[in-house]
Structures are given as structure tokens and as C-alpha cells.
Ligand SMILES: NC(=O)C1=CN([C@@H]2O[C@H](COP(=O)(O)OP(=O)(O)OC[C@H]3O[C@@H](n4cnc5c(N)ncnc54)[C@H](OP(=O)(O)O)[C@@H]3O)[C@@H](O)[C@H]2O)C=CC1
């Protein structure tokens with residue numbers, strides 16, 4: 001079975017470099033897709049309170065992990081023997097209307113109930129919501145959860161350099177991750193450099209540009225040359241740049257295809273060609289406009 005290599009976060013916790021994204025997965029479909037992804041070899045799942053599917057994710061995981069010590073309740077037995085809670089990496093995120101210290105702690109409790117977990121592997125502030133001006137305080141709540149051992153790592157999402165600078169004026173724990181929109185059409189060079197300087201791992205959301213980048217002629221040509229699919233070329237590019245990536249897919253075939261990116265390599269000429277595709281194209285919102 002194919003699995004993803006793991007990268008080390010700045011606190012030593014390991015994260016599977018390629019995970020499965022669950023935005024826009026209807027709650028009723030989440031359990032089945034999580035199980036299909038587990039069967040394909042995924043061990044890292046990215047959800048959020050806003051996605052409304054944490055309980056579906058829990059159902060998918062609990063079908064696998066049934067023992068009480070696994071910290072997931074309600075399971076019916078191991079579908080894939082040998083996978084334990086420790087092998088699985090679950091990320092969830094605090095939504096925008098729960099900024100503030102107390103609200104953040106309550107939001108986390110709600111996510112834990114939904115997920116049926118004893119601990120979450122990574123908890124992120126979903127958006128900085130700069131006009132609210134509360135993210136430093138919200139992050140303090142994440143630091144509390146981290147110190148209490150309820151999360152193995154904490155981080156942020158959609159933070160711009162200016163938000164990271166502000167956060168680090170008061171933060172005691174450097175975020176492990178900044179999850180940002182990142183794909184060949186939006187390469188976020190300044191932010192990636194900043195992450196490197198600060199020891200923050202870059203995690204790519206919409207790593208396929210929500211599917212839009214698959215049609216790019218340079219990607220298509222590269223895929224033909226390697227006898228791979230456009231999705232595999234883009235995901236391989238992320239892997240070679242050291243990003244974590246969390247593609248979403250709705251069929252078993254695509255779920256398998258997206259994980260099958262560890263058996264070929266893009267040349268330095270391929271990497272240079274893909275580096276030339278940046279056009280600052282966002283498929284989602286700009287972080288300054290989300291509040
Ligand atoms: N922190 C944040 O603010 C955000 C986080 N995210 C996270 O990132 C994850 C991924 O981002 P997402 O926006 O879903 O976009 P992706 O870049 O992962 O693209 C998903 C789209 O690509 C299609 N697709 C997937 N694999 C293939 C393939 N092999 N061949 C052809 N088409 C394919 C999917 O189709 P189909 O589903 O029909 O198979 C879907 O339409 C989310 O699920 C979420 O977990 C996303 C947005 C914002």
C-alpha cells in the first residue's frame with residue numbers, strides 16, 4: 001500500500017506530507033471518503049468546524065479505530081488491521097465567529113465532541129480575520145490547549161506576513177504550520193520564505209487550484225512526458241518543494257491517483273517550468289477580506 005512520507009513540525013511531531021482535504025464534502029459522504037482514503041493509504045485528514053463534516057470524519061475513523069484507548073468512540077472494528085490512532089493525523093480549524101480566548105476554548109471543545117477524539121493532532125486558526133483584531137488572543141487559547149496536551153501542534157491558516165509578525169510579538173509557541181492557498185498559479189514566494197525563516201511548515205490548501213490548474217498546458221505537457229496525470233505532476237511539485245498538501249477528491253480512483261506521487265521525480269527543468277507558471281491567481285478569498 002502506498003503511503004506518504006512524514007515531515008517534522010517545529011516541535012518534532014510528524015505530519016504526513018500528503019493528506020486528504022474535506023472542504024465541501026457533504027457530511028453524509030465524509031465517512032465513506034475517509035474510509036476510501038484510509039484504504040488507499042492516507043493517514044492525514046484535514047477538516048474544519050466550518051465544513052460541517054467533523055462528525056462524518058469521526059464515523060469514518062471510528063470504523064477503523066474501535067478500541068477505547070484509541071480515543072475514538074463508537075467504532076465497529078478495524079477495517080484495516082494495524083492502523084492505530086497514533087498513525088493518524090487529524091487537523092481541524094477554529095472558525096471565524098469563534099475568535100477570542102473563551103470562545104476559542106469552547107469551539108475546540110465542540111470540535112472534540114464532533115470528532116470523538118481525546119486529542120487533535122493539529123488545531124489551526126482558520127482565518128486571521130484582521131478587522132476583528134482578536135487573533136493574538138485566540139492564539140493564546142490554542143497555546144493553552146497545547147500546554148494541556150489536548151493538541152499535539154498548533155498553527156494558523158491564511159496568515160499573511162503582517163499577521164505572522166503581529167502574532168509573534170506575543171506568541172510563546174511558534175505556529176507549527178501556516179496553511180495557505182498554494183499551487184502553481186499562486187506560488188506565495190514571500191510567504192514561503194518567511195515560513196522558512198521562522199521554522200513554520202508551509203501547508204498548501206487547494207493544492208490543485210480547485211482543479212483549475214490541471215488544464216494548464218505546461219502541466220499537461222509535463223504529465224504526458226512522465227506518463228502521469230496533471231494532478232500527479234502538481235502534487236509531485238508540492239512534494240519536491242517540501243510543502244504539505246491536502247488534495248480533496250470524490251472518487252476512489254482519484255483518491256488513489258493523488259497519493260501515487262512518490263514513484264517518479266520532476267527534473268530541475270520541470271521544476272523551473274512550473275516555477276514560471278505563477279500568476280497570482282487566487283481561487284479563494286484574500287485573507288485581508290475575510291472577517
Ligand atoms: N484553510 C483554508 O482556508 C482552506 C483549506 N482547504 C483545504 O484544502 C483542501 C483541498 O482544497 P480544495 O479547495 O478542495 O481544492 P483542490 O485543489 O484539492 O481541488 C479539488 C478539486 O480537484 C478535483 N480533483 C481532485 N483530484 C483530481 C484528479 N486526480 N483529477 C482530476 N480532478 C481532481 C476535485 O474533483 P472531485 O472532488 O470531483 O473528485 C475537486 O474539484 C480542502 O478540501 C480543505 O481541506 C481548502 C480551502 C481553504
Ligand SMILES: O=C(O)C(=O)[C@@H](O)[C@H](O)C(=O)CO
Pocket residue numbers: 023048126283284285
Ligand atoms: O475551505 C476552507 O477552508 C475555506 O475557508 C474556504 O474555502 C473559504 O471559505 C473560501 O476560500 C471562500 O472563498
